[in-house]
Amino acid sequence: MRQNLWIHMRRGGGVHTLPTKGAGWINEMSGKVLSRHRTKADAVMAGRSYARLAHVEHTIHTSDGVMAEKNSYADDPRPPKDGW
Numbered sequence: 001m002r003q004n005l006w007i008h009m010r011r012g013g014g015v016h017t018l019p020t021k022g023a024g025w026i027n028e029m030s031g032k033v034l035s036r037h038r039t040k041a042d043a044v045m046a047g048r049s050y051a052r053l054a055h056v057e058h059t060i061h062t063s064d065g066v067m068a069e070k071n072s073y074a075d076d077p078r079p080p081k082d083g084w
Contacts, residue, residue: 014057017047019065029054
C-alpha cells in the first residue's frame with residue numbers, strides 16, 4: 001500500500017471501489033488509482049484496507065457504477081450517544 005494516504009473528509013472523497021471499462025475492478029482516491037483487481041471481492045478487501053489506513057470513507061459501487069454501499073473509517077467528531 002502507498003503511504004501518505006491522509007486526506008480531509010469531503011463529499012465524494014475517500015476510497016472508491018469501481019468497475020473498470022474492461023474487465024476487473026479498481027480502487028481510487030482523489031482521482032488516482034490505488035490498485036487493480038480481477039474480482040470485486042479482492043478489490044473490496046483492498047479498498048477497505050486503504051480506507052482504514054487513511055481514516056476515510058470507503059464507497060463500493062456495483063458493476064454498472066451505481067453506488068451500493070458506503071462505510072466510514074474516519075474519526076467521527078460527533079459519535080452517537082447510545083449510553084456508552
